[in-house]
Structure formats: C-alpha cells, structure tokens
Amino acid sequence: MNIWLNRTYATNYWFLQMLRSNPDGTPVRLFATHTDETSPVLQAADVTEIEPALTGDAYVDWALAFCQAHAIDVLLPGKEMLAIATRAVEFAALGVHVLASPAPSIALLDDKDATYASASALGVPVPPWRTAQGADAFVDAVASLRSELEADEVVCFKPLQGVGAEGFRVLDDSATTLDDLLAAPSHRVRTDEVAFALERAADTGRDLPTFMVLPYMASPEISVDCLSTTFGETLAALPRAKAGRKRTFLDDEPRAVEIAHRMVDSYQLAYLTNTQLRWWRGELALLEVNTRPSGGLYAASLTGLNLPWAAVTLALEGTSPVLEPQLGHSFVSVDTVVSLPAPVEHAPAHLAPSPAAEPVGAGTTLLADAV
Known part of the structure; x- marks a missing residue:
C-alpha cells in the first residue's frame, strides 16, 4: 500500500512510524515530500522528493502527476489541503483516497472570524x-x-x-x-x-x-483529536489537556468531547481533525478547529489507539474497528534527534529512498517543529 504525506509538520515523523507499525501488519510504502530537505519527515519515509515551489491549481496538477507516477493509494494532504480537497474527484479518478474534509468546510474553518460566527449560531460557546x-x-x-x-x-x-x-x-x-x-x-x-x-x-x-x-482565555487548553467518517460521524474523540509541561488524556471532561462532536457533525468533518478549546468565564469555549491532524496526534498511541492507521482503514474499507481508548494517562514530551543523510555536492530532485528511523518512544517530540 502506497501512502503519501506531502509537506507537513516535523512531528508527523511519528505519524509515519505509526503507519509502518500498523496493528494489521499490512506492508506499507511511505512517501513524503517537502520543500526543505532537512525535514525529519523525509527521514521516516521510504521514498522522498523535494516539492516544487508551486501553489494553488499548479500545485494540485503536480500532486496529481505524483500520485499517478507512484501509484499512490492514500494521500494525507498538509500543504494546499483546500486546493486538493476542491479537486478530490480528480484524485478519486486515479484511485487515490484523499484523507480530507469537504472543501467548503475546510474553507470556512480556515477563517477564524467565519468559524466563530458559524459556531456561535450553532450554540457552541465562543468568546x-x-x-x-x-x-x-x-x-x-x-x-x-x-x-x-x-x-x-x-x-x-x-x-x-x-x-x-x-x-x-x-x-x-x-x-x-x-x-x-x-x-x-x-x-x-x-x-x-x-x-x-x-x-x-x-x-x-x-x-x-x-x-x-x-x-486571552484561561488554561488548560484542551485539544480533542477526532476520527470521523466522511459524513461527520465521530468514531473517536480524545481530549488532551495541556497545562505547562504536563499533558493529560482526560476521562472526566465530557463537555469537551460534546463540543468536538458538534463541530465534526455540523461541518461533516472527515477522517482526522482537531478541535481546540479553552476556558472562558468558567465554561469551555471554542478556540479553533483544525481540519487536519494535530501535530501532537502521535501521543494518541498512549490510549491504545493507532488513529493514523484507523483513518487509512476507514478510507479504504469504509469501516473502522471499534475504538475503545484508554484515557486518563498523563505524559510529558522530550526532544530527540533524527539523523540526516550525508550531504551531497549536487542534490538531485528525487532523493534516494531512506530507511525508516526507529522511533525513540511514545510521547517524543522533535527538535524541529516547523512545517
């Protein structure tokens, strides 16, 4: 199975590792592209390439050609997500499953003013x-x-x-x-x-x-990682509180899960999304909604779930196994290092396939966190 992550966060190094160590033992070939050859994500993939300096439809044209050339089965878009989702039917024609929400929802939720106005009309608390x-x-x-x-x-x-x-x-x-x-x-x-x-x-x-x-709303910030179907049915919602160094998967904050469910259902969000909340005058209020996986999704492994693989299974089979997270865990994150290949005098456009680095452990972040 060929799975591609285009330009994305450095912490998705662990996302790729979770796909490789999937619970079904399915062999995967991981593709990663980025504009920066030092991105740690490139070191976790089997096949890598430096992305061209394109945007909008020109970038989507390149992505379609990349999918066709490499027989991509699943694409998790980071860069140009809206442009890719807008032309999702063209990817489907190539047999590519794009893990993205509907384009209108991505566009609305990418605008914080529109998000607050719309959420407020739904009865979701906003400051x-x-x-x-x-x-x-x-x-x-x-x-x-x-x-x-x-x-x-x-x-x-x-x-x-x-x-x-x-x-x-x-x-x-x-x-x-x-x-x-x-x-x-x-x-x-x-x-x-x-x-x-x-x-x-x-x-x-x-x-x-x-x-x-x-x-400025009060801590702790609560980030709810969600897995959902293409028609907005939430299959898993993992509320993760952040207060200083400490992180905790909450098992006693149903209101956070309720708001995340409301956003996923109202906007028919699909696959992996993230709803962020903070406290405003004693009640949880919406901070923002990300129509992409959060940079800290890898921590979900502490709950016993492999959400990246569950999303891939959902896209390919239309169903997902019953997900029963084990909440209540607290953790901290530490820095690690990712070895880069030796520099070459003239770097080719297509980098040589690189062996996947071994994960250091759950709850680990990278020194680099830029996209």
Whole structure:
C-alpha cells in the first residue's frame, strides 16, 4: 500500500512510524515530500522528493502527476489541503483516497472570524471577538473589546488565517521593566507598537492581514483529536489537556468531547481533525478547529489507539474497528534527534529512498517543529 504525506509538520515523523507499525501488519510504502530537505519527515519515509515551489491549481496538477507516477493509494494532504480537497474527484479518478474534509468546510474553518460566527449560531460557546485590518481599525477593535472585559482580563490577537501560533500575540501596554528584559522572550507586545508596524507596512504598499482580536482565555487548553467518517460521524474523540509541561488524556471532561462532536457533525468533518478549546468565564469555549491532524496526534498511541492507521482503514474499507481508548494517562514530551543523510555536492530532485528511523518512544517530540 502506497501512502503519501506531502509537506507537513516535523512531528508527523511519528505519524509515519505509526503507519509502518500498523496493528494489521499490512506492508506499507511511505512517501513524503517537502520543500526543505532537512525535514525529519523525509527521514521516516521510504521514498522522498523535494516539492516544487508551486501553489494553488499548479500545485494540485503536480500532486496529481505524483500520485499517478507512484501509484499512490492514500494521500494525507498538509500543504494546499483546500486546493486538493476542491479537486478530490480528480484524485478519486486515479484511485487515490484523499484523507480530507469537504472543501467548503475546510474553507470556512480556515477563517477564524467565519468559524466563530458559524459556531456561535450553532450554540457552541465562543468568546467575544473583533476583526480589524489596518492600524486605526486595530486600535478601535482593541478599545471596543476591552470595554466588554473585566479589568483583569487580557486581550490577544492573531491572523484570521494561520497555522499554530504564527502571528499570535498578547497585548500588554504596561511599561517595559528590567525584569521583562531579563526574562525569556515572550509573545507580549504593546498596542501602539502593533499600530506603528501596521502604519509602516501600509506606507510601503504591503497588503495588510486581517487580525482577530479576542480575550486571552484561561488554561488548560484542551485539544480533542477526532476520527470521523466522511459524513461527520465521530468514531473517536480524545481530549488532551495541556497545562505547562504536563499533558493529560482526560476521562472526566465530557463537555469537551460534546463540543468536538458538534463541530465534526455540523461541518461533516472527515477522517482526522482537531478541535481546540479553552476556558472562558468558567465554561469551555471554542478556540479553533483544525481540519487536519494535530501535530501532537502521535501521543494518541498512549490510549491504545493507532488513529493514523484507523483513518487509512476507514478510507479504504469504509469501516473502522471499534475504538475503545484508554484515557486518563498523563505524559510529558522530550526532544530527540533524527539523523540526516550525508550531504551531497549536487542534490538531485528525487532523493534516494531512506530507511525508516526507529522511533525513540511514545510521547517524543522533535527538535524541529516547523512545517
């Protein structure tokens, strides 16, 4: 069976290992592509290739040709997921099973403003929020939101579209102290600094992103990894709490699972997705929904489930075995190293197949975590 992961997170190194050590003992040939030849994911695959610098339909055309050339059976898209899902019928014509949700759902949930508006209409709790583009609008949005908040509630912001913590900042307008300068780098920034940066960018003609301004919600963050059918039936939902270094698979937070089920069902999310929640004024509220596997999905192995393989089985056979996770485990993650092949003077477009590295153990993350 040929399974391909295109450009993806470094932690999906472990995702590939879980496919290789699948509980059915099915032989798999793992393909990985990336724009960065040092990506750890490339070291976990059997066949690797450096991706071309393409986007949109041009990238999808390349992906279709790649699938046909390598007889790919299953594609888990990371890069250009929406573009690939939009043309999923073309992949199906080649016999490729694309592990992705419907394109309209991906598009909606990739926009945090649209997500909150839609989720709120469904009755899913969301915090108050504003959107802003440009310096003046940003300052006004912050002032408007702060007028709704208590004095001790903090404002943060992030781009409407983004991955992970890219662009996330917490607003702190207090004066910088020596202790601040001596502390570890933080995500804190002053409102006037943001406005000045936006003004300068506008003066140079740059396109300005739209930001979402919202309260900084309390920990612990709860990340619910879900496996679901193509019509939005949840087969497994694993709530994983994050508080400092400690991670715990919760067995006593049914509300988190209930919200994740609601999002999966309402948007007919398919295969592997992730719903993130935080606490807002005493109740769980939606943070965001990822229509892709979370970077920490590998930790699900501690519950006794191999979700990557369950997703592949679901795609190929239309059914999944009964999944009974063992929740309650707590864990921490540690760094490890992944050996890279010796450099060559002229790297070819197609890298030589590389033997899969042995996993160090469950609950391990990589030194590199970029996509």
